[in-house]
Amino acid sequence: MKSKHVKVIVRTRPTSDFANGILQISQETNSIHIHIPKNTESGFINNQQEDWDFKFNQILHNASQECIFDECGAPILKSLIDGYNGTILAYGQTGAGKTYTMTGTTENYVHRGLIPRMISQLYKEIANKTQMAITVRISYLEIYNEQMFDLLASLNDDETNTGVLKIVDENIGPSLVKNLSLQIANTEEEALNLLFEGETNRSISEHQLNKNSSRSHCIFTIYLESRSRVESSEKVIYSKLNLVDLAGSERLSKTHTSGVSLQEAKYINKSLTFLEQVIIALSDKKRDHIPYRQSKLTNVLRDALGGNCNTIMIANIWGVKEHIEETISTLRFGTRMMCVSNTPVLNVQYDPMALIKKYEREIKELKHELSMHDALNSKIKIQYEPYNDNQKYELRKQIKMYIDNENEEIPIINVRQIKESFNQFRKLYINLETELEENAKLLKHSANNNNLQTNGSNDNSKQEHENNNNKSNNDKDDGVGEIEGGGFGIGMAPNGKSLKGSKEKNKKKGSSKSSGTNEKSFDKDNNKIEDGLAISSSQVFKSGSSRNKNDHDVEGSKLNNIQDLPLIQKVLNKDNIGSNMGSRTSFSPPNRSEEFEIFKRGNGAEMNKILTENKAILKEKKKTAKGFAESVNKIKAQIDELRDIINKKKNNRNFDTLNTKEVLDEDEFHLMQQMQILKQHYRSKYDSLKNCRVEVEYCLRLVDQCRQKLMQEFEAWYDSLYGSHIAESEGMAAHANNNMNNIDQNKFKLDKINNQESYTYYKAKKNVDKKNIRQTILKGRHQKIPPIPSSKTISTLI
Numbered sequence: 001m002k003s004k005h006v007k008v009i010v011r012t013r014p015t016s017d018f019a020n021g022i023l024q025i026s027q028e029t030n031s032i033h034i035h036i037p038k039n040t041e042s043g044f045i046n047n048q049q050e051d052w053d054f055k056f057n058q059i060l061h062n063a064s065q066e067c068i069f070d071e072c073g074a075p076i077l078k079s080l081i082d083g084y085n086g087t088i089l090a091y092g093q094t095g096a097g098k099t100y101t102m103t104g105t106t107e108n109y110v111h112r113g114l115i116p117r118m119i120s121q122l123y124k125e126i127a128n129k130t131q132m133a134i135t136v137r138i139s140y141l142e143i144y145n146e147q148m149f150d151l152l153a154s155l156n157d158d159e160t161n162t163g164v165l166k167i168v169d170e171n172i173g174p175s176l177v178k179n180l181s182l183q184i185a186n187t188e189e190e191a192l193n194l195l196f197e198g199e200t201n202r203s204i205s206e207h208q209l210n211k212n213s214s215r216s217h218c219i220f221t222i223y224l225e226s227r228s229r230v231e232s233s234e235k236v237i238y239s240k241l242n243l244v245d246l247a248g249s250e251r252l253s254k255t256h257t258s259g260v261s262l263q264e265a266k267y268i269n270k271s272l273t274f275l276e277q278v279i280i281a282l283s284d285k286k287r288d289h290i291p292y293r294q295s296k297l298t299n300v301l302r303d304a305l306g307g308n309c310n311t312i313m314i315a316n317i318w319g320v321k322e323h324i325e326e327t328i329s330t331l332r333f334g335t336r337m338m339c340v341s342n343t344p345v346l347n348v349q350y351d352p353m354a355l356i357k358k359y360e361r362e363i364k365e366l367k368h369e370l371s372m373h374d375a376l377n378s379k380i381k382i383q384y385e386p387y388n389d390n391q392k393y394e395l396r397k398q399i400k401m402y403i404d405n406e407n408e409e410i411p412i413i414n415v416r417q418i419k420e421s422f423n424q425f426r427k428l429y430i431n432l433e434t435e436l437e438e439n440a441k442l443l444k445h446s447a448n449n450n451n452l453q454t455n456g457s458n459d460n461s462k463q464e465h466e467n468n469n470n471k472s473n474n475d476k477d478d479g480v481g482e483i484e485g486g487g488f489g490i491g492m493a494p495n496g497k498s499l500k501g502s503k504e505k506n507k508k509k510g511s512s513k514s515s516g517t518n519e520k521s522f523d524k525d526n527n528k529i530e531d532g533l534a535i536s537s538s539q540v541f542k543s544g545s546s547r548n549k550n551d552h553d554v555e556g557s558k559l560n561n562i563q564d565l566p567l568i569q570k571v572l573n574k575d576n577i578g579s580n581m582g583s584r585t586s587f588s589p590p591n592r593s594e595e596f597e598i599f600k601r602g603n604g605a606e607m608n609k610i611l612t613e614n615k616a617i618l619k620e621k622k623k624t625a626k627g628f629a630e631s632v633n634k635i636k637a638q639i640d641e642l643r644d645i646i647n648k649k650k651n652n653r654n655f656d657t658l659n660t661k662e663v664l665d666e667d668e669f670h671l672m673q674q675m676q677i678l679k680q681h682y683r684s685k686y687d688s689l690k691n692c693r694v695e696v697e698y699c700l701r702l703v704d705q706c707r708q709k710l711m712q713e714f715e716a717w718y719d720s721l722y723g724s725h726i727a728e729s730e731g732m733a734a735h736a737n738n739n740m741n742n743i744d745q746n747k748f749k750l751d752k753i754n755n756q757e758s759y760t761y762y763k764a765k766k767n768v769d770k771k772n773i774r775q776t777i778l779k780g781r782h783q784k785i786p787p788i789p790s791s792k793t794i795s796t797l798i
């Protein structure tokens with residue numbers, strides 16, 4: 001961007017009384033020399049200096065109005081139409097010809113000033129610019145005694161623009177003055193009417209020097225908004241032209257004013273002083289702050305002074321002897337003004353609405369082109385709309401398979417698919433992170449529990465050991481605990497009692513009172529759960545979530561309920577649903593067991609794999625525990641047997657050596673030693689068994705969690721595929737069933753048939769449930785058993 005200095009052109013008012021000896025004008029060199037000899041009789045000149053030399057951009061001595069337009073107006077007008085702001089300031093003492101220069105006189109057309117000439121030329125130019133649609137707006141502002149007046153306010157019909165005029169800090173609109181009316185002028189005549197309207201409204205007061213003299217600053221502004229008729233219409237060029245008729249710059253003493261006129265003169269003087277300060281500040285390159293805000297005039301003209309504008313100042317001088325001091329003052333001001341530089345730039349803006357329309361058009365065309373391109377390359381099925389839920393689901397499936405090495409690669413279709421793939425990868429990663437955190441928590445929790453149990457079992461063991469030594473024969477009936485059994489207390493193994501026998505006993509008792517889970521029943525249990533899923537996954541979901549010590553019973557009762565289900569659903573699917581749902585066609589969701597099998601192979605494959613692996617680990621642990629339990633029982637039986645032999649020997653010896661000191665024979669001594677060894681073995685095996693049990697319980701919990709998650713995922717998957725259909729055709733009954741116990745289910749079904757209100761209620765319930773299921777799934781997706789800590793590790797963790 002190139003900066004330009006403000007152009008200063010001096011115009012002299014023609015006079016027969018020209019101060020020839022004092023004022024020498026050279027139009028060739030554009031310079032003015034003033035010589036005031038000393039000892040002159042005029043008392044108001046500066047005696048300290050005799051000569052003044054000034055040089056300007058141009059001096060128009062006794063020039064015609066037409067010449068002024070050609071030299072000042074025409075170039076500014078041209079750049080205005082090209083999109084650059086322009087300002088022409090008329091500065092000078094009262095009577096020097098500022099108004100004549102800007103407005104001219106109306107009596108004679110030849111004497112019309114710059115404004116009417118520029119208006120006229122503007123419309124001629126607009127008429128020639130056929131490729132551009134140019135809108136002309138006009139404002140006319142008067143600043144009088146530091147107050148702003150809208151000279152065109154009288155034209156506002158709707159009284160919308162009646163607010164107080166205020167200078168806004170940011171030039172957000174075409175005008176810096178808020179509430180200043182902008183009148184559209186479609187023709188030269190309309191523009192001139194506005195000029196004249198403003199003129200008549202102009203504030204005029206009596207003045208000693210010139211009775212028509214204006215004491216106000218007047219700013220006539222032409223705003224152009226240009227859009228190309230041929231190129232894109234969103235590009236708008238805004239430009240404006242300020243034509244400023246400043247108030248007289250003479251000194252207060254010269255005006256001989258008093259009262260109101262004095263006050264006016266003070267304001268004029270003040271604002272011109274501020275104008276001068278701004279100019280001084282602008283011409284000093286070291287100055288950071290330009291005091292534009294000191295006066296309304298400088299604030300309004302801040303764009304024209306040191307901003308984005310082509311600025312010309314016409315310094316009007318009245319070359320008579322008595323005004324020589326004002327002439328010097330005006331020329332000094334002009335000289336300073338020449339130091340001010342502006343940086344005019346093209347004011348291009350983009351109409352946001354038009355821009356949006358353009359982009360929409362472009363997108364449409366590009367889509368069209370893309371679809372043609374795809375068609376030519378036989379890629380007919382490619383879509384460019386955002387991914388819907390089903391597509392996301394499919395992509396996620398592909399990614400999972402890719403991660404599991406089941407897919408060599410994911411075929412790239414388009415950028416949208418790549419983006420969505422990244423999204424899905426991120427989601428999977430976040431899930432994995434959550435899963436790891438949860439596992440870590442679980443591990444810690446388990447370790448804590450283990451420590452407590454290990455400590456407890458150590459104490460128990462000690463106690464048991466002591467008890468065993470003191471036990472009498474009556475204790476023989478107490479059995480030794482085993483992994484499958486509920487109680488795991490160590491007692492005396494009765495003679496002939498075997499592990500098998502105790503298992504039988506437990507079986508008979510039933511597992512409802514058992515604190516542990518029977519291995520056999522556990523496996524059976526697993527089958528049941530999956531069978532349950534086959535019929536009603538939500539039933540299974542419920543069983544998974546409520547798995548506890550009484551699982552066995554729960555499962556049993558569930559099976560009964562499941563058997564009842566098809567009949568109830570038949571009833572629901574038949575007439576009742578139809579009567580409630582009107583003419584909607586009924587939809588029968590696919591068989592859940594088949595779907596579950598599909599799910600396990602597809603989306604749930606990963607989870608199912610983890611579950612299977614975990615179950616295998618669990619089985620292995622149980623097997624180990626069983627082995628320990630068998631060893632413990634075996635040793636216990638040996639101990640009992642040995643104890644019997646020892647006791648018998650002891651009794652016999654007591655009988656033989658009555659009232660004599662007790663002495664062990666060699667045989668008895670050996671038996672006692674064997675007993676010691678057996679007890680040591682017993683303790684060692686018992687400890688191993690305890691530790692193994694902790695691991696089994698830990699595995700059990702995790703297997704249980706895996707199963708629940710598999711079920712939840714299946715639920716969500718099934719629901720996402722068929723949920724809406726089920727809801728539409730079956731009402732919300734089926735799903736509500738899944739989340740209620742049997743009584744509630746039947747109640748709901750009856751309500752559903754008879755009462756529309758409950759239908760709405762359950763519908764709401766279903767939505768909440770659905771949300772909760774999703775949230776649960778999102779919280780922790782897959783939980784794979786982390787490496788099972790050995791009991792030693794668990795102990796050291798605590």
Ligand SMILES: Nc1ncnc2c1ncn2[C@@H]1O[C@H](COP(=O)(O)OP(=O)(O)OP(=O)(O)O)[C@@H](O)[C@H]1O
Pocket residue numbers: 012013014063092093094095096097098099100101105210212213214215246247248249316
């Ligand atoms: N170049 C000129 N040719 C002919 N007449 C002129 C010229 N300059 C000024 N005059 C006449 O001088 C008189 C005063 O001029 P004008 O009103 O334009 O002064 P002004 O500087 O605008 O004064 P004010 O500061 O009071 O507004 C007017 O009658 C005007 O017609």
